[in-house]
Amino acid sequence: MSFVPEAGATPAARGLVTRLVKAFRAMPWSVLMAVAVLLTVAFVTIFARFILPFEFDQMDLRARLAPPLPLEGSTWIHPLGTDKLGRDVFSRLLIATQTSMLLALLGTLFGAVLGTVLGFVAAHFGKWVDEAISTLVDFQAAMPWFIIALAVLAFMGNSMIVFLFLMGLYGWERYARITRGLVLAAREEGYARAVHALGGKPATIYLRHVLPNILSPLIVQLTINFPETILFETSLSFLGLGIRPPMTSLGQMLGDGRDYMITAWWLAVVPGTVIFLTTLSMSIFGDWLRTRFDPSLQD
Amino acid sequence: MSTSSLLAVDSLVVSIKARGGDVVYPVRSASFALERGQTLALVGESGCGKSMTCLAISGLLPKRGAISHGRVVLDGLDLADQNPKAMRNIRRKQIAFVFQDAVNGLNPVKTIGWQIAEAVALREDVSWHRAKSRALDLLDRVGMPDPKTRVREFPHQLSGGMNQRAMIALAVAGQPKLLIADEATTALDVTIQAQILALIADLQREFGMAVIFVTHDLGLVAEMADAVAVMYAGRVVERAPVAELYAAPKHPYTAGLLNSLPRVDRRRETIQVIEGQVPPINAMPSGCAFGPRCGLATDECRTTSPNLVLASGGALACHHPLTGTPL
C-alpha cells in the first residue's frame, strides 16, 4: 500500500549520501563501533608512512622479542613489543595493515568492476555471449578459488603480479550474477523497458537509469566481499605464499609469529586481532547497510 | 443486533504495533451481523480494513496485531476472549478461510491430497487413510477435473482455477458454519471466476454455511450477497440488504462508488469520479474520514465522526445521508 505524504510530512530522503547521513543518526552502538574501527583502519591505511615511529624493517638485535606494553619488561619505545629481529611490532603492524587493506581494496574493486561490466555485457548481448559468461560464472562459483589460487601460485611461481591477478579475480562472479539479474529484470518488466519504449539509447538506459538503481545492491555485495578478500590475502600470506618478506602483511606477520607462540605469543595475536576486528566491523557494517537498503529484509 | 445471528461483530477495533512503538488502527469500528446460511459482502478499497476484520474474527491476526476493543460473537461465544488453543479448535470446525492467492496459499512441497486430508484429520479423529479418501471425495465434490490424478499432484502442477478449487475443498473439509472468502476470485480470469462463484454458492446451499465475501468488486457483490457492509478507512460506513443498497445508497461514498463504476451491460453517459484518495492509516483526518472527499461535507463532518446508526433494515454512519435515488 502506498499513501501520499500529507502536506508538511517530511519527504523521504533520497540519494545515497543523504540517506547515509540520515542513517548515521539511527545507528545502533554496535554499528557505531564498527564504523569507528573501520575509520581507524582507513586512517592507518592512508597515513601509515607518517605516523610510524620506526622503519618497519629496522632491526635492533639488542631488543629482540620484547613484550608489549602492560607486560613485564616492556617499554614505551616499542609499545607492542618487538619480533625475533628486534623490529618494532607497532611499526610493522601499521605497514602490514596498509598493505593488506590496499590489496584487499584493489582486489575488491577490480572484481567489482570486472563483474559488473561482464554482467551488463551478458544481459545486453544475450545469446551465446550470455551463455559463455554464465558458464564462467558457474565455474568460478563451483570451484574453491582459494585452492585454484594455491595451484596457480605453484604453477606460475609466487610473483606479485600473479598474486594481484588472483586477488582481482576473487569474487567477480557474484557481481556479474547480481548485475545480470537486475539488468534483465529492469529490461523485462521495469523502467528500462519503459525508457526503451520512449526511444532511449541503450547507453542512456544503462548509465542514466539502470546503473544508479543497481548501485545499492552492488555496494552491499562490496561490503560482503571486502572482508572475504582480506581473509583471502591473509590466508595465502599466512601459508607463506602471497606477500613474503621483506614485504609484510597482516597474514605474513601472523604466519611469522606462529613459530614463536611459546615465547612471544603477541607476535601472532596482535596482527590476528587486527584482522579479526576489521573483518568483524566490515561484516557488522555490511549487515546494517543491507537491512537498510534491501527493502525485502525490512519487515 | 439480534442475538440469534450466527455471527455478530460489534464495534470491532484492531490495533497493530508498528516498529518503533507506534500503534496503528487498520480497523477503527466494524459492526455487522450475519444470519445462518446467509451471505454478507464486506466491500471496500484496499487498506479499508476488510481483510483485517476477517483475520480478527478468526484469530489469525499477525503477531503484533490485537483486538483492542469490541466483540465478535459466533454462535453465542465471544471470540475476542478465547485463548489461541480454543480459537484453533474453532478454525478447525467452525470458521474456514479461502484466500485470494491459492497458488501461493497452498504448500508447494505437499500434495493437494495431503493438504486436504490434513484439514479433515484436524477436524475429526479419523485414520489417515480415511482422511485421504475423504480428500478425494472433496476434490470430486468441488468439481476438480480428474480428481484421482490431481490428489497426488502438487500446487505448481495445477492451474489457478484448479488451485482455488483445492483451496475450497480444504476449507469445506471441516464442514464450517462460516466460510470467509477473502478476494477469493480476484486473481482469476472472469470465466474461471464465474465457475468458482457458482461452486461457492452451490456448496453454501449444500452445507448451509454462512459466507462472508470480502471483495472490492461491486458487481460481484450484486450477484452473490444477501447483505452488504461497505467499509471506508477502517469503519463500516453503510450496511443494508443488497437490493436496497444498490437501489438507494445513503452514504455519499457508496453512492459515489456506484456512480463511478463502469458497467458491462450499458455505457454510462458520464463517469462520476470521487476525487482525492483514501487518507493514510497513520494520518486520519478528524471527524468523518470521508469528509475531505465528500461534496456534502460540512463543519460538523470535519469535527465529529459520525456513529453507525441503525436505519431501516441497515445502518449508516453519515451526518448528511442521501435521500433521493442515485443518478
Next chain:
Amino acid sequence: MTLTYLGWKLLRAVVTMWLVVTFVFFILRLTGDPVAQLLPDDVDQVTIDYYRKLWGLDQTIFVQYWNYFLALFQGDFGVSFRDNQDALQLVLARLPKTALLGLTALGFALLFGIPFGVLAALKKNTAFDRFVMGLAVFGFSMPNFFLGILLILGFSLQLRMLPSSGSETWLHMIMPVFTLGTSFGAQVARYTRSSMIDVLNRPYMRTADAKGAETSRRLYLHALPNAAIPVVTIVGLKVGELIGSAVITENVFAWPGIGRLLTSAVAMRDLAVVQCILMMIALTMVLSNLAVDLLYGWMDPRVRVGNREGANR
C-alpha cells in the same frame, strides 16, 4: 522428467571437470616448458630431449592435450618430484584423514547451525535472536587460522588440556573440528534463519494456521520442509569454501591430510602432486554439487516433477 533432470546435472558435472582439466593443462603449458620446470637446472640437453620425447612434448598441442586426457583417465597424474612416488598414491594415502576432518566439521556445523537458525527465526527480534546472530557474525568474521592459533595458545600452551598437533586420538580432533566448523556453522545459522523467516511469511503458512494446525505441526510439517530447500543449496555451494578452510586448518594443527600435502607441494613446486590434488578437489566439488542437486530434486517437487501442460500458474 526426473531422468532429464539427472542427465542434465550429470552433463554439467562432466563439463565442469573438463574445464578444470583444460585449465590445468593450459596453465602448465602457459608457464613455459614443463620439462624445464620439472627437471633440475643442471641437466644436459640430451636428458631434456629425452624427457621431451617421453612426455610427448615434441608433438602438436592437440596431441598433447589428448594424451594428457588419456593419462588422467588411467589415473596417471605423474610422479612426485620429491621422492619419485606415484602422485595419486601419495594423495590417496592422505585422503581419509582429510575426509574425517571435513565431514566431522560439516556435521558439527549443521548440528549447531540449523537448530539455532530455526530458533532465532522463531524468536525473531528477541534478545535470543540478537544474541545468536551476534555470535554468528563473530563466528564467520574470525579467520580460522587465527582461531586455531588462539585455541592452541589457550588449550595447549596455557591449560595443557589438548594436543596442538597430530591426529592420533579423538582429543586431537577437537580443536581442528571446532576451528573448521565454526565459521561454516555460523553461516549455516544465518541462512537457516533467513530462509525460515521467509517461509514463515508465506501465504501457505497462514493457510495452515487457518486450518487450525497447531504450532508444532506448522513448524515440522509445513515450514521446515520448505525452509530446508535453500539451506541445502547454500550448504552445497559452500563446500568449496570448507575445503579451502581445511587446507589452512590442517596447516595450523599439523593435521596429516591433503591440505598440508598441498601447501608443502605448492611451496616446493611439486606440480604432479598439486595437479593431482586439484583434480581430486574438483571431483569432490562436482560430486557434492551432484549430491546437492539430487537432494534438492528430492526435496522440491517443483524441480522433481515439472509443470504439467495446461498449468498456467
Next chain:
Amino acid sequence: MSVSLGQQSAANQASESSDPIARVLSVSRSFVYRKATLMRQALSFKAVDTVSLDLQRGETLAVVGESGCGKSTLGRLVAGLMDPSEGRAVFNGTDFASLSHTDWRSSRKRVQVIFQDAAGSLDPRLPVEIQVREPLDLHGVGSPSERSLRAAAMLEAVQLGRHLWAAVPSELSGGQQQRVVIARALILEPDLLICDEPVSALDVSIQAQIIALLMDIRTQMGLTLLFISHDLAVVRQIADRVAVMYLGQIVECGPLDQVFSAPRHPYAKALLSAVPVPDPAAKREKHLLAGDPPSPQTPPSGCRFRTRCLKVQPLCAQREPQLVANGDHEVRCHFSEEPR
C-alpha cells in the same frame, strides 16, 4: 520514415484519415518455452497467431481476452516494441522492420505505450518531473527551458498536484504513479497510444479517475487508442471497436455495441455473460464455461475454443474456422449466431 514534429495540421490529418494509422498484417509471434539442447529441438508456441488488424485515426480499439490469450503481445507488435515472427507491423505506412535503429527511435515520438505496472515502469530514483521531461530530452525537442515548461503543462494536464512534482515514485499512490506514466507517454504528443491494462492494478475509485482522465485527454489530443484490457466493463465505457482474443487468435471483432449487445462467437458470449453487473435487479443469462483454457503450447485441433464450447459439433475438431466478415463485424466460428 518522415516524422513531423509538433502539432499535426488539420488538413494533414484529413488527407490521411482514409488509411489506417497502424495495421498488422497476418502477424504471428512465437516464444520458445523449452530451449534447444544437444539432444532435442527447441519447442515454441505462437502467442499471437496470424492476426490482422487496422487501427483508424482517432478511434479507440479495445483488445480483450483472458490471461495468456496474447493480447499484450499483440499490443507490443502494434507498437513496434517486438519484431513479429511472421507478418508485418505497419505504422503510418511504414513497416517497423524497415527502420534503422535511429529511425525506430524517432518513431517513438508517434507511438507510445502505457504498461500496467506504473510503479515498475518509473525509475525509482528520479523525481517524477524529471521523468516526465525525459522523452523531450531523449529526442532533443525544444530548448531545456521549453522542455521544463512543457513537462509542467503536462503534469497540470494529468492533474498531479504541484507539491508532488519533486517526489520520487515510491512517495506517490498507484493512481498518481499512473498519472505520471500517462504524462510521460503523452508529452511527445504521439498519434497512437497503446494502453496495456492501464487501470487493472488500481482501486475502484481511482480506476474511475484514470479512465475519466484518459477519455478527456483522448478528445483533447485527438489520440488513437489501442486499449488492452481484461476488464470488459471498462472497455464498454471507453472503446469504439473491440477485438476478442482467444489462444492467440481474434475470434470476434466489430463495433463495440454490436459485439457487446449481440456477441456472435460463443466465447465472446460466455465472456460477456461472466462479468458481474453491479445491479442486483439485473437478470442476466449466464453461459458458464467448463474447465480451463487449454495451454497455448498445445492448442486443440480445429477450432481452438471447441474444448470449452457449449455448442461444439464434430466439424469443429476437424476444420479450423476462419474469421468471416459480415459488414464490419468479423467472427471466427462455424456456427456463429446470425446477427439480429
